[in-house]
Amino acid sequence: MSKHHVTATVNGDVVEFLCETHRSLLDVLRDELNLTGTKEGCGTGDCGACSVTIDGRLTCSCLVLGVEVEGKAIETIEGMAAGAVLHPLQRKFLEHAALQCGICTPGILIAARSLLERNPDPTEEEVRYWLAGNLCRCTGYHKIVDAVLDAAREMRRQ
Amino acid sequence: MSATLKPEEKKLKVVGTRPIRPDGVPKVTGLARYGADYSLPGMLWGKILRSPHPHARIRSIDTSKAQALPGVKAVMTSADLPEHKFEYVGPERVAVNFWHMTRNIMAREKVLYEGHAVAAVAAISRSIADEALRLIEVDYEVLPHVIDVEEAMRPDAPLLFEDMITRGIEPAPDKPSNVSKRIEFKIGDPEAAFAAADEIVETSFKTAPVHQGYLEPQACLARFDPDGQAEVWASSQGHFVIRALTARLLGMDIGNLRVYPAEIGGGFGGKNVPYVEPVALALSRKSGHPVKIVMTREEVFKACGPAPGSSMTVKIGVRKDGKIVVAEGVFKFQAGAVPGSPVMNACMCAFAPYDIPNVRSVGYDVVCNRPKTAAYRAPGTPVSAYAVESVVDMAAARIGMDPLQFRLKNIARPGTPTVWGPKHTHEGFTETIQALMKHPGYSAPLRKNQGRGVASGYWFNNGGESSAAVHVNEDGTVLVATGSADLSGTRASLAMMAAETLGIDYDKVRPIVADTASIGYGHLAAGSRTTFATGIAVVEACKKVIGNLRARAAMIWEVNAEDVIWEDGCARPAGGNKGRFEPLSLKAIAAKRSVTGGPIVAEVSVNAGGVAPGFATEFCDVEVDPETGQVKVLRFVAAQDVGRAIHPSYVEGQIQGGAAQGIGWALNEEYIYDTAGRLTNAGFLDYRVPVASDLPRIETVLVEVPNPNHPFGVKGVGEANIVPSLAAVSNAVSNAIGRRMTELPMSPPKVLHAIDSGRAG
Numbered sequence: 001m002s003k004h005h006v007t008a009t010v011n012g013d014v015v016e017f018l019c020e021t022h023r024s025l026l027d028v029l030r031d032e033l034n035l036t037g038t039k040e041g042c043g044t045g046d047c048g049a050c051s052v053t054i055d056g057r058l059t060c061s062c063l064v065l066g067v068e069v070e071g072k073a074i075e076t077i078e079g080m081a082a083g084a085v086l087h088p089l090q091r092k093f094l095e096h097a098a099l100q101c102g103i104c105t106p107g108i109l110i111a112a113r114s115l116l117e118r119n120p121d122p123t124e125e126e127v128r129y130w131l132a133g134n135l136c137r138c139t140g141y142h143k144i145v146d147a148v149l150d151a152a153r154e155m156r157r158q
Numbered sequence: 159m160s161a162t163l164k165p166e167e168k169k170l171k172v173v174g175t176r177p178i179r180p181d182g183v184p185k186v187t188g189l190a191r192y193g194a195d196y197s198l199p200g201m202l203w204g205k206i207l208r209s210p211h212p213h214a215r216i217r218s219i220d221t222s223k224a225q226a227l228p229g230v231k232a233v234m235t236s237a238d239l240p241e242h243k244f245e246y247v248g249p250e251r252v253a254v255n256f257w258h259m260t261r262n263i264m265a266r267e268k269v270l271y272e273g274h275a276v277a278a279v280a281a282i283s284r285s286i287a288d289e290a291l292r293l294i295e296v297d298y299e300v301l302p303h304v305i306d307v308e309e310a311m312r313p314d315a316p317l318l319f320e321d322m323i324t325r326g327i328e329p330a331p332d333k334p335s336n337v338s339k340r341i342e343f344k345i346g347d348p349e350a351a352f353a354a355a356d357e358i359v360e361t362s363f364k365t366a367p368v369h370q371g372y373l374e375p376q377a378c379l380a381r382f383d384p385d386g387q388a389e390v391w392a393s394s395q396g397h398f399v400i401r402a403l404t405a406r407l408l409g410m411d412i413g414n415l416r417v418y419p420a421e422i423g424g425g426f427g428g429k430n431v432p433y434v435e436p437v438a439l440a441l442s443r444k445s446g447h448p449v450k451i452v453m454t455r456e457e458v459f460k461a462c463g464p465a466p467g468s469s470m471t472v473k474i475g476v477r478k479d480g481k482i483v484v485a486e487g488v489f490k491f492q493a494g495a496v497p498g499s500p501v502m503n504a505c506m507c508a509f510a511p512y513d514i515p516n517v518r519s520v521g522y523d524v525v526c527n528r529p530k531t532a533a534y535r536a537p538g539t540p541v542s543a544y545a546v547e548s549v550v551d552m553a554a555a556r557i558g559m560d561p562l563q564f565r566l567k568n569i570a571r572p573g574t575p576t577v578w579g580p581k582h583t584h585e586g587f588t589e590t591i592q593a594l595m596k597h598p599g600y601s602a603p604l605r606k607n608q609g610r611g612v613a614s615g616y617w618f619n620n621g622g623e624s625s626a627a628v629h630v631n632e633d634g635t636v637l638v639a640t641g642s643a644d645l646s647g648t649r650a651s652l653a654m655m656a657a658e659t660l661g662i663d664y665d666k667v668r669p670i671v672a673d674t675a676s677i678g679y680g681h682l683a684a685g686s687r688t689t690f691a692t693g694i695a696v697v698e699a700c701k702k703v704i705g706n707l708r709a710r711a712a713m714i715w716e717v718n719a720e721d722v723i724w725e726d727g728c729a730r731p732a733g734g735n736k737g738r739f740e741p742l743s744l745k746a747i748a749a750k751r752s753v754t755g756g757p758i759v760a761e762v763s764v765n766a767g768g769v770a771p772g773f774a775t776e777f778c779d780v781e782v783d784p785e786t787g788q789v790k791v792l793r794f795v796a797a798q799d800v801g802r803a804i805h806p807s808y809v810e811g812q813i814q815g816g817a818a819q820g821i822g823w824a825l826n827e828e829y830i831y832d833t834a835g836r837l838t839n840a841g842f843l844d845y846r847v848p849v850a851s852d853l854p855r856i857e858t859v860l861v862e863v864p865n866p867n868h869p870f871g872v873k874g875v876g877e878a879n880i881v882p883s884l885a886a887v888s889n890a891v892s893n894a895i896g897r898r899m900t901e902l903p904m905s906p907p908k909v910l911h912a913i914d915s916g917r918a919g
């Protein structure tokens with residue numbers, strides 16, 4: 001199977017990779033670029049564990065082909081903290097115990113950041129609907145929603 | 159065992175606070191490594207070929223074409239795994255039979271469900287592995303199949319095992335059947351008591367199988383060296399159990415297998431046993447390369463156990479004053495293709511919340527052409543509790559009592575006999591009911607199409623084998639290593655108990671989950687046992703360390719060790735020497751490590767008894783849309799006796815998570831088969847677990863009635879919360895529409911049908 005050469009930006013850095021036509025961006029991130037923070041819960045666009053942004057847009061990386069991201073800018077969980085400083089959402093998730101097993105957490109953090117970029121002051125209901133594409137089986141979402149609302153509050157003050 | 163530390167006797171500094179979990183940062187930055195995140199140089203990708211038929215005889219498997227494909231390094235079938243004797247080993251409630259287990263890992267004579275593994279390949283890329291699977295030729299003789307539990311029990315049902323004689327019936331039946339086992343528990347004289355009861359309520363119920371739904375599919379990396387030494391990186395609820403079962407299934411010595419605990423992305427009971435580990439290791443043994451297997455979500459649904467579906471009848475007799483005098487339950491559980499559904503738990507826990515003098519509980523474990531069921535959060539118990547708590551609700555209504563009042567009147571207390579013999583010995587049941595009675599929401603008015611439902615539930619909790627090592631470093635920091643997988647924050651609670659016991663700051667303690675070669679045996683992180691049993695091991699190891707530190711202080715001061723006490727993280731002179739020396743902190747003693755006897759380490763292994771059960775009472779408000787049958791949960795309040803909450807946030811999280819799973823079980827989730835015996839909804843789009851917008855806030859009430867057998871009063875918190883949830887939702891929906899719901903899930907068509915049919919169940 002021949003592979004395609006692709007150049008893209010991941011978390012601000014230009015990367016090049018080779019990939020088979022049918023491989024998803026998720027597979028490329030995890031297996032070619034060794035960025036395993038993006039998780040696979042379903043591979044069919046139903047769980048949100050693989051959430052990344054492509055040119056600023058929230059996307060399930062399992063639904064995008066690796067060859068489609070030529071020239072695009074991808075942000076993954078590995079790029080969320082500013083160096084050694086956690087993003088307020090990351091910090092609030094820890095403070096609110098908004099994760100149990102943590103496998104959904106990278107995807108939910110990416111999705112929540114996207115929400116707050118668009119709507120810095122969401123209601124609880126808006127948070128719940130925005131995150132409806134991100135499954136969490138451990139927490140019942142209660143503390144996740146609280147953490148997002150609290151992070152939004154803090155980010156508005158800054 | 160240590161006496162209970164009552165909060166009024168000693169002020170706790172760490173236990174009961176809410177620090178940041180020690181494994182938190184890697185989990186929010188994406189650096190934590192789960193089962194699928196490990197790789198090794200030269201690693202191959204393993205893939206499993208699965209049966210398209212629910213029931214078929216395997217005439218032959220031809221792997222030659224797959225073997226010949228460039229890039230394929232190994233192909234395996236059941237012929238690569240040793241045969242096992244047919245025998246049940248271990249306590250009845252959790253007995254295993256390796257004859258069945260090896261056949262579930264890789265089919266031998268027959269495939270027994272759609273998705274049953276029949277062969278596997280290891281190749282240099284995923285694409286080549288996929289291609290190789292397509293080249294394997296399996297010649298199947300398709301057989302008639304059976305999916306439903308009642309149908310599987312019929313005398314003319316297709317048999318999964320042609321020689322299976324029901325266990326637990328005297329004399330043994332002379333004909334084989336799909337009923338693997340019948341069990342019965344009985345106290346008192348149910349027949350006479352029904353004859354004397356004022357009111358009798360009897361109803362039958364059905365529930366669909368549901369999946370644990372952990373978000374991380376099963377995944378592992380395995381390496382088998384030519385000298386017989388092997389290593390596995392596994393995402394599981396117990397790497398020691400994975401080691402034992404995998405070694406046995408491969409016919410190798412336990413000592414040759416080292417299992418490393420990956421972070422685990424949810425388990426809920428579904429990751430207590432291996433699925434991919436023996437296959438990956440067998441492929442590695444055959445190919446000489448490390449092999450990684452990651453299941454797809456479809457494979458998880460089709461091949462890794464759901465919780466059983468059921469068919470049940472419950473009958474309760476009451477006196478006019480509200481006393482339950484007799485109860486009877488018949489619980490038929492789908493075991494799937496391998497015997498061993500948790501029907502025994504269901505029978506034992508069903509009536510355990512109540513003081514009922516006459517009880518009979520009968521269970522049937524029935525095989526059918528579905529994946530083998532696996533444990534799921536208080537295995538078996540939410541199902542039987544659903545039937546019992548529905549009938550309890552109906553009985554309360556029949557005699558005109560408030561459902562919480564009715565439960566309180568009949569609640570089990572210390573001294574109440576259980577149906578399996580021993581008497582209850584712990585408090586905490588009544589307190590959860592009283593907590594809800596006091597809750598302002600319980601008396602809040604409801605509007606049209608709304609209903610409120612309550613339910614209670616009992617779960618054993620568990621103790622058992624755990625190990626912990628405590629190392630004091632030369633700068634006064636402390637390492638706590640245990641062999642217990644951390645599914646949800648137990649490293650935090652164990653570190654907190656260590657910090658509390660030693661009298662040092664929480665952030666000076668670093669807890670880790672050690673691999674099977676680095677710590678003594680630790681059983682599964684299941685049965686709500688980690689904070690209880692492993693917690694005891696940690697506290698005992700800390701006490702040993704304290705003894706050691708006191709002796710070193712005595713040596714420094716040249717006094718007797720008995721004249722040194724440990725208080726607030728310091729050795730202090732006592733007795734005749736009181737006040738003679740400045741206290742020596744843990745840090746100060748640690749700094750003198752090498753001149754006072756060398757490394758300061760203690761390892762303790764326990765087989766913890768003294769378990770106290772979990773108990774929960776919940777209420778739920780729903781609104782039903784009479785046009786669509788859609789149910790919206792408006793409010794959910796869960797009170798659980800947790801003994802003591804070590805880290806209250808994670809305890810609340812357990813309760814919220816359990817309640818959410820219970821709501822999904824009650825309203826949406828089910829395995830749906832077509833007439834050909836194929837699962838039609840093996841994905842998260844069609845198997846719908848609750849999403850954030852489906853759920854309300856889940857209010858928790860932590861009832862703390864300490865367990866006197868644990869140093870901090872812990873009872874265990876992971877499971878009791880889901881036991882009442884199904885029934886609480888069902889009772890609420892029934893009250894909202896004025897009809898008794900008797901089947902789960904209560905999906906919109908079923909609710910609509912109940913509304914339209916206009917007849918009470």
Ligand code: FES
Nearest residue numbers: 043045047048062
């Ligand atoms: S893995 Fe992409 S949505 Fe689930």
Ligand code: FES
Nearest residue numbers: 100104136137138
């Ligand atoms: S924390 Fe486990 S799935 Fe969300």
